[in-house]
Amino acid sequence: MSTVSEIGENRLVQLLTEKLPGREDVVKGVGDDCAVVLPAPRGWLQLLKTDCVVEGVHFLREHAPEQVGWKAMARVVSDIASMAGEPQHALVTLVLPPDTQVSWVERLYDGLQRCANLFNIALVGGETSSGNQLVISVSLAGRVKTTRCARRDGAREGDAIMVTGKLGGSQGGHHLTFIPRLSEADWLADNARLHAMMDISDGLAKDLPRMALASGVEFVLEESSLPVHLGCTREQAWSDGEDYELLLAVPLRAARRLESAWSRKFPETPMTCIGRFVPVGHGVKPSFAGHGWDHFGPAR
Amino acid sequence: MSTVSEIGENRLVQLLTEKLPGREDVVKGVGDDCAVVLPAPRGWLQLLKTDCVVEGVHFLREHAPEQVGWKAMARVVSDIASMAGEPQHALVTLVLPPDTQVSWVERLYDGLQRCANLFNIALVGGETSSGNQLVISVSLAGRVKTTRCARRDGAREGDAIMVTGKLGGSQGGHHLTFIPRLSEADWLADNARLHAMMDISDGLAKDLPRMALASGVEFVLEESSLPVHLGCTREQAWSDGEDYELLLAVPLRAARRLESAWSRKFPETPMTCIGRFVPVGHGVKPSFAGHGWDHFGPAR
Numbered sequence: 001m002s003t004v005s006e007i008g009e010n011r012l013v014q015l016l017t018e019k020l021p022g023r024e025d026v027v028k029g030v031g032d033d034c035a036v037v038l039p040a041p042r043g044w045l046q047l048l049k050t051d052c053v054v055e056g057v058h059f060l061r062e063h064a065p066e067q068v069g070w071k072a073m074a075r076v077v078s079d080i081a082s083m084a085g086e087p088q089h090a091l092v093t094l095v096l097p098p099d100t101q102v103s104w105v106e107r108l109y110d111g112l113q114r115c116a117n118l119f120n121i122a123l124v125g126g127e128t129s130s131g132n133q134l135v136i137s138v139s140l141a142g143r144v145k146t147t148r149c150a151r152r153d154g155a156r157e158g159d160a161i162m163v164t165g166k167l168g169g170s171q172g173g174h175h176l177t178f179i180p181r182l183s184e185a186d187w188l189a190d191n192a193r194l195h196a197m198m199d200i201s202d203g204l205a206k207d208l209p210r211m212a213l214a215s216g217v218e219f220v221l222e223e224s225s226l227p228v229h230l231g232c233t234r235e236q237a238w239s240d241g242e243d244y245e246l247l248l249a250v251p252l253r254a255a256r257r258l259e260s261a262w263s264r265k266f267p268e269t270p271m272t273c274i275g276r277f278v279p280v281g282h283g284v285k286p287s288f289a290g291h292g293w294d295h296f297g298p299a300r
Numbered sequence: 301m302s303t304v305s306e307i308g309e310n311r312l313v314q315l316l317t318e319k320l321p322g323r324e325d326v327v328k329g330v331g332d333d334c335a336v337v338l339p340a341p342r343g344w345l346q347l348l349k350t351d352c353v354v355e356g357v358h359f360l361r362e363h364a365p366e367q368v369g370w371k372a373m374a375r376v377v378s379d380i381a382s383m384a385g386e387p388q389h390a391l392v393t394l395v396l397p398p399d400t401q402v403s404w405v406e407r408l409y410d411g412l413q414r415c416a417n418l419f420n421i422a423l424v425g426g427e428t429s430s431g432n433q434l435v436i437s438v439s440l441a442g443r444v445k446t447t448r449c450a451r452r453d454g455a456r457e458g459d460a461i462m463v464t465g466k467l468g469g470s471q472g473g474h475h476l477t478f479i480p481r482l483s484e485a486d487w488l489a490d491n492a493r494l495h496a497m498m499d500i501s502d503g504l505a506k507d508l509p510r511m512a513l514a515s516g517v518e519f520v521l522e523e524s525s526l527p528v529h530l531g532c533t534r535e536q537a538w539s540d541g542e543d544y545e546l547l548l549a550v551p552l553r554a555a556r557r558l559e560s561a562w563s564r565k566f567p568e569t570p571m572t573c574i575g576r577f578v579p580v581g582h583g584v585k586p587s588f589a590g591h592g593w594d595h596f597g598p599a600r
Contacts, residue, residue, distance in 0.1 A: 010506075027345055031514060032452050033379040033498050034347040039340035039443070045327060047334040048424060050350075050391040050439050055429045079333040091350040093437050098596050124348060130595040131354045132433050133374040137393050139350050139439035143339070152332050164352065198333050206310075214331060226512065295430040296305040296398050 004105060005098035009128055011023040012102065017107070019131060023088065027095035037089050047142040049079045050092075055134035057295070067113025068136065075201070076140040077119055078180040078244045083151070084189035084200040086145035086184070086269035089124045090116060092138050095131035095281050108136065119182060148189045150197035150266035152259050155215035160193055161275045162248045162255065168232035169222040178244045185246060187265060192258050196249040203241030204274075206292030213274035218283025221275040232250060241292025249277060304405060305398035307332055309428055312402065316409050321386065323422040335424035337389050340443040347442040348525040349379045352393075355434035357595070359476070366405050367476035368436065369411025374442040375501070376542045378517060382499040383451070384446035384489035388484070389424045390416060392438055402552040408436065419438035419482060448489045450497035455515035455549035459495055461575045462548045462555065464566075467504060468532035470542035478544045485567060492558050503541030505523075506592030511547060518583025521575040539590025549577060 006010050017030040028036040040046055049258070053059055059068045092112060096105065115191065116123055121140070144150075155161075164181055170221045181199070188194060196215060200207045204226075212219045228237045250258055255273050262271040304312050317330040318418060328336040340346055351377070353359055359368045373390065380387045385399065416423055421440070444450075455461075464481055481499070488494060496515060500507045504526075512519050528537045550558055555573050562571040 003596075007596070009595045028451065029450075033382040034349040034385065034442070036444075036449060036451075037346045039346045041339075043340075046337045046339045046341060046346075048337065048389055048391055048439070048441055049334040050393050050425065050436065050437070051427045052393050052395065052429055052435075053517060054429050056432070057430055081334040083336070085334065089348055091348055091439060093352050095352065095354055095435055096596070125350065127351045127594055129352055129354050130357055131435065132356070133431055135352075135395055135431065135435050135437075137350070137352065137435075137437045139348070141346075141348055141441065142334070144336075149327075149336060150512070150513075151328065151336075158492055174589065203394050295309045295428055296303075296307070296396070299537060 001103045003098065004096050004100050004102055007102055008296035013128060015106065020123050021117065026122050026124055029122060029258050035089065037124065040252050043146055044143045045135035047080055047085045047150055048084055048142055049076050050137065050139040051138035063176060065107035066111035069108040070115045071176050072136040073112045073115035073179050074178060075184060076138050077115065078199045079190035080140060080142040081164045081180050081182040081185040082197050082246060083144055083146045084185050084197065085142045087119050087121045087140050087142040089141045090121050090138055094124060094128045095135035096128065097132055097134065098130050101169055138143055149209060150189060150194050152196050152198040152211045153214035155196040155211055155217055155277045157245045157279045158252055159249040159277045160255035160273045161219060161277060162250060162254045162271060162273050163227060163245050164271055165245040165269055166227040166229045167243045167245060168240045169229045169262040170240055180244060181246050185267060188248065191261055192248065193247055193250050193254045196245050200245045200247050201241065202290030203239045205239040205290055212277060217277040217282065218280050219275055219277050219285045220284045223286060225272060225274045227270050227272040235288045235290055238286065238288045240291050241293040245284055252276060302402045304402055305402050307402055313428060313527045320423050321417065325506040326422050326424055328543040329350060329422060329424040335389065335391065337424065339449065342382050343446055345446050345449055347361065347380055347383055347385045347444055348361050349376050350437065350439040351376050352435055352437035363476060365407035366411035369408040370415045371476050372436040372438050373415035374478060374480050376438050378480060378499045381480050381482040381485040382497050382546060384448045384485050384497065385442045387419050387421045387440050387442040389441045390421050390438055392423060392426035394428045395435035395566050396428065397432055399432050413498045415428045450494050451525060452491060452496050452498040452511045453514035455511055455517055455577045456494040457517055457577055457579045458552055459549040459577045460552045460555035460573045461519060461577060462571060462573050463527060463543040463552060464571055465569055466527045466529045467526045467545060468537035468540045468579055470530045470540055475542040477578065480544060481546050481579065484566060488548065491561055492548065493550050493554045494548055498547050500543045500545045501541065503592030505539040505590055507547060517577040518580050519575055519577050520584045523586060525572060525574045527570050528532045535588045535590055536550045538586065538588045539592050552576060
């Protein structure tokens with residue numbers, strides 16, 4: 001049982017990167033000052049995203065490191081999904097206390113790699129540093145066809161507010177094992193008349209107002225419609241966060257047809273209309289007390 | 301004097317991002333799930349790089365936050381430079397203890413932004429998290445013309461080993477204020493017969509062997525030739541690290557002409573031949589004891 005300080009940085013990086021699968025658009029992966037990849041062809045836009053998970057905030061030391069790695073990668077995949085994009089190239093930065101077991105880091109990488117493999121993502125580089133708290137930061141580059149790019153600022157007055165899956169109670173385990181809605185988002189870009197889309201990471205309580213604000217509208221929630229995970233209250237579904245479900249705005253008259261087409265394509269996953277977007281001044285404040293996740297103290 | 305926990309995450313992000321300058325190839329910067337940018341045109345390759353600075357490792361709390369921000373951005377610019385590339389789009393992840401002063405974070409961002417502005421980089425997104433140790437992680441996307449991309453694995457037997465600037469003693473302040481060698485690298489890509497190039501971040505003692513190993517050669521150092529910062533020993537120039545100078549391999553017969561062309565173009569900055577690459581089995585171990593910077597304990 002070695003620690004990272006016993007084997008040193010060069011050997012650690014070698015251990016973690018010697019078996020990384022590639023992609024045909026990777027010119028040079030790990031091992032130079034930068035990764036070198038082919039740019040997206042004409043007609044595509046490039047997507048860039050970065051995110052991190054921090055010990056004691058997004059995971060605990062007693063969690064399985066494979067799950068921590070999975071989560072770190074899956075979170076950024078969820079963001080690429082919410083633009084209706086395709087993930088391609090990931091960079092991973094690890095901040096590790098010197099007494100971290102090498103086996104812990106290898107298992108973390110197994111989790112990162114499993115998620116990367118599922119979505120055909122190449123790990124093309126990264127960085128390691130010592131520190132006194134575990135931090136895993138993942139940057140992901142992807143692409144989306146120009147005509148399909150889904151943004152969060154396009155919701156219109158009268159649009160139906162839809163969510164995939166069920167919400168709430170993610171801290172029971174879902175936050176470590178969720179599968180990002182990449183194929184669902186891909187299908188939606190082809191089959192729904194998407195005005196706006198984003199993922200729900202900080203909780204509907206934080207993310208729905210963000211979509212409304214970005215779009216210049218307000219919203220009326222049908223509180224009784226919230227799709228709730230078994231054992232959760234509607235309040236939890238509203239404010240727990242880490243659901244990684246998709247939140248979308250579609251024309252109200254297209255919502256019913258979308259629901260039925262969706263249920264044939266994804267019979268295991270609900271698609272629920274939870275309210276509608278309304279003009280500024282006509283929104284209704286939900287009755288729930290929770291305000292979603294805020295990293296720095298009391299939500300407001 | 302507010303702390304980040306007093307103002308909350310939404311307000312903090314708003315404060316930091318409300319005045320960010322753009323670039324014409326940015327379709328959507330801060331404010332959606334991903335940044336959206338135009339891909340590089342035909343004939344270019346994409347460069348991806350991520351790095352981080354950690355409190356207590358790369359900087360101390362008593363350092364000026366503007367300098368910490370400058371350093372965090374300048375480090376990744378140095379990596380893009382060492383591929384002879386052009387930096388374009390940056391993502392910034394901040395891990396902040398909740399009691400961090402908002403003014404500290406604003407000054408950090410001033411430093412990040414100053415460096416970004418100097419090199420025409422757009423800050424297009426990022427993430428914030430709470431944590432118990434300050435971490436600033438910067439991801440940078442850039443591009444390089446396919447015909448110009450400089451790698452570290454192209455050094456050949458007989459090549460001259462050249463370095464820009466002077467080495468050693470960076471901890472005296474240079475590591476916080478250095479200007480990445482972007483314009484120098486750009487000039488070198490046009491004017492030197494570059495076989496390989498990289499930047500010196502972990503010390504010549506770590507980085508020169510890396511270039512040799514990647515290129516399948518060994519090296520003989522002319523120890524007396526090392527360009528040394530005033531007040532430093534040659535041993536420090538060999539192993540201190542954080543120089544952010546360029547290390548290059550050029551054909552021996554082109555080295556002299558390069559030195560004179562360089563000195564006309566960059567009269568303030570030395571360009572020094574410090575040895576040559578040799579076939580495997582013919583390398584000579586330097587007499588210095590230092591081994592460069594290793595994040596995880598004793599270098600080996």
